[in-house]
Amino acid sequence: MKKQSRKMLVLMAGLLASLNATRAAELIVESDEAYQQRMQWFTDAQFGLFIHYGVYSTLGGEWKGEPVPKYAEWIQRWGKITPEEYIPLAADFHPDNLDADLWVKTAKEAGMNYMVITTKHHEGFCLWDSAFTEYDLGEATDFDRDILGELKAACDKYGLKFGTYYSIIDWHHLSQRAAQSMNQTPMNDKEGYVTYMKAQLKELIDRYDPAIMWFDGDWTKWWTMEDGIDLYNYLRELSPDMIINNRVAKRKEFKKDYGTPENSTPGAALDHIWEACWTVNHSWGFKKSDTNWKSTEVLIQKLIDINTKGGNLLLNVGPQADGSWPEESIRQLREMGAWNQAHTEAVYGTAVVAVPVQSWGKVAQEKGSTAEAGELFIYVFDWPENGRLLLKDVAFGQVEAFTYGREPLPVSVKKNGVEIDISSVTPDPYATVLRLEFSKGWKSMGAAEPALELSGNELILQAQEAKLNGAAIKLVNNAHIGFWTDPAATASWALNIPAPGKYRVKALCSCANGYDGADARLAVGGQVLTARVKPTGGWEQFALLDFGTVNLNQVGATDCILGFGESGSKALFNLKTIIFEPVGQ
Numbered sequence: 001m002k003k004q005s006r007k008m009l010v011l012m013a014g015l016l017a018s019l020n021a022t023r024a025a026e027l028i029v030e031s032d033e034a035y036q037q038r039m040q041w042f043t044d045a046q047f048g049l050f051i052h053y054g055v056y057s058t059l060g061g062e063w064k065g066e067p068v069p070k071y072a073e074w075i076q077r078w079g080k081i082t083p084e085e086y087i088p089l090a091a092d093f094h095p096d097n098l099d100a101d102l103w104v105k106t107a108k109e110a111g112m113n114y115m116v117i118t119t120k121h122h123e124g125f126c127l128w129d130s131a132f133t134e135y136d137l138g139e140a141t142d143f144d145r146d147i148l149g150e151l152k153a154a155c156d157k158y159g160l161k162f163g164t165y166y167s168i169i170d171w172h173h174l175s176q177r178a179a180q181s182m183n184q185t186p187m188n189d190k191e192g193y194v195t196y197m198k199a200q201l202k203e204l205i206d207r208y209d210p211a212i213m214w215f216d217g218d219w220t221k222w223w224t225m226e227d228g229i230d231l232y233n234y235l236r237e238l239s240p241d242m243i244i245n246n247r248v249a250k251r252k253e254f255k256k257d258y259g260t261p262e263n264s265t266p267g268a269a270l271d272h273i274w275e276a277c278w279t280v281n282h283s284w285g286f287k288k289s290d291t292n293w294k295s296t297e298v299l300i301q302k303l304i305d306i307n308t309k310g311g312n313l314l315l316n317v318g319p320q321a322d323g324s325w326p327e328e329s330i331r332q333l334r335e336m337g338a339w340n341q342a343h344t345e346a347v348y349g350t351a352v353v354a355v356p357v358q359s360w361g362k363v364a365q366e367k368g369s370t371a372e373a374g375e376l377f378i379y380v381f382d383w384p385e386n387g388r389l390l391l392k393d394v395a396f397g398q399v400e401a402f403t404y405g406r407e408p409l410p411v412s413v414k415k416n417g418v419e420i421d422i423s424s425v426t427p428d429p430y431a432t433v434l435r436l437e438f439s440k441g442w443k444s445m446g447a448a449e450p451a452l453e454l455s456g457n458e459l460i461l462q463a464q465e466a467k468l469n470g471a472a473i474k475l476v477n478n479a480h481i482g483f484w485t486d487p488a489a490t491a492s493w494a495l496n497i498p499a500p501g502k503y504r505v506k507a508l509c510s511c512a513n514g515y516d517g518a519d520a521r522l523a524v525g526g527q528v529l530t531a532r533v534k535p536t537g538g539w540e541q542f543a544l545l546d547f548g549t550v551n552l553n554q555v556g557a558t559d560c561i562l563g564f565g566e567s568g569s570k571a572l573f574n575l576k577t578i579i580f581e582p583v584g585q
């Protein structure tokens with residue numbers, strides 16, 4: 001499009017946007033009933049596909065023949081590539097093998113009900129022919145297909161909702177081009193850039209009618225909550241049924257239309273609608289050297305963990321330069337799909353149930369169940385050696401147990417719960433689903449764990465995900481790290497930081513009298529925190545231990561290592577969870 005007419009378009013868009021700006025302060029009014037109705041398809045969906053695809057995909061995480069650390073879509077930052085070197089790379093963007101029908105059919109068969117694709121990531125390259133920039137598919141490449149249109153058509157064909165990711169941070173736009181840290185882009189023309197964003201977002205809505213607008217980059221300091229509310233209102237008026245994620249504003253405080261924990265699953269259900277996005281290896285964008293593929297067992301159990309806490313899983317694929325998918329991603333989704341299709345009632349017809357945490361797996365209730373009568377789904381991750389599964393701290397008026405295929409199983413009431421004899425059942429390699437049909441009421445008798453006041457922004461490290469090093473340290477009942485008596489023993493994790501900032505660190509741990517007094521030492525993001533372990537009333541009584549705050553300013557994965565500090569004791573503690581709670585910049 002000619003520069004002159006583009007200028008006119010931007011001016012007109014600016015006028016339209018400014019008419020909206022006056023109403024920025026207040027969030028658009030919507031009744032809870034209307035909101036729940038608008039969100040219904042999303043909360044039923046359970047599982048979606050995330051796609052990170054852009055000019056960065058052509059590099060595959062390598063620059064001048066060398067792998068570049070961290071996320072591949074951040075290669076401009078970590079590869080220290082200048083704009084002069086990076087911008088011309090768009091000419092190499094050639095998705096010749098992008099088969100939209102195959103992408104969406106594969107997602108459908110995996111059990112996914114929506115997709116979200118990066119239409120503009122931080123690099124600023126637009127995956128559509130935008131009237132407001134030349135750094136797009138239409139002008140910066142000689143590739144002349146409308147890939148977003150093809151994907152939207154394929155989603156309509158297979159019955160998936162089509163969603164678009166749009167980054168608030170834009171390293172290419174002249175208002176932020178001078179970016180050095182890139183975590184925090186400078187801003188030298190905010191009004192002009194917001195007008196540009198609004199014009200492009202209107203293009204996406206007018207052309208592709210996305211069911212979700214998925215924002216990112218909200219952490220940048222020049223973007224405020226007021227800016228986010230203004231943009232939210234603008235979009236709600238343009239497309240009243242469209243869903244908008246909470247990163248449109250400031251994710252730590254803003255929860256509409258839904259929360260977005262990233263590479264982290266909350267420790268319990270949240271008080272708002274949410275979706276956790278996860279990579280299938282470490283990088284979002286395609287990275288040749290990233291072979292850290294998660295097993296299908298981990299992915300299926302992650303889907304179950306998230307769904308039984310009331311969330312959706314948005315699982316990422318990073319297509320290769322030509323638009324084809326890595327073989328590993330195809331395998332993972334095919335295997336997840338086979339399990340999901342064999343357990344559809346236990347995947348899509350469920351709701352959160354307040355059963356106490358069980359060490360061997362997860363529990364959900366069939367939608368429509370009440371405290372009086374209904375059906376529980378039992379997801380067994382860790383098979384009991386004695387063939388007896390104890391659903392701990394729950395009592396029923398009347399209960400019957402079955403396999404997922406409704407073969408009856410012996411069930412007996414115990415003083416501390418209900419025991420199911422599963423010695424006749426063949427365990428599923430990923431997760432075994434059982435059914436409990438109950439009537440005449442049920443009640444929880446669980447010793448409540450400390451109420452983890454979760455906002456959904458916390459980064460959660462679970463004992464089950466730790467790598468344990470040393471002689472005397474072990475994962476006990478797949479529930480907590482214990483027998484931690486070797487002073488050299490450590491537990492380590494790869495902590496994914498979704499947004500730079502300050503975090504308060506707490507550990508959910510237990511320590512019996514007489515074993516307390518050790519210093520626990522946590523090394524993360526190049527900093528060290530210590531906390532003196534106090535008695536919690538017994539090895540089974542868990543409480544939160546505060547380590548203080550830490551600044552984590554590099555988006556992406558960083559090591560987190562926990563062990564003994566200077567002061568020792570007979571044991572360190574039992575550990576269930578480490579929680580990083582964002583507390584501001």
Ligand code: FHN
Nearest residue numbers: 071073216277284498499555
């Ligand atoms: O910086 C981005 C990152 O590249 C990726 O897009 C993830 C996915 O949600 N979001 C940001 C990091 O939190």
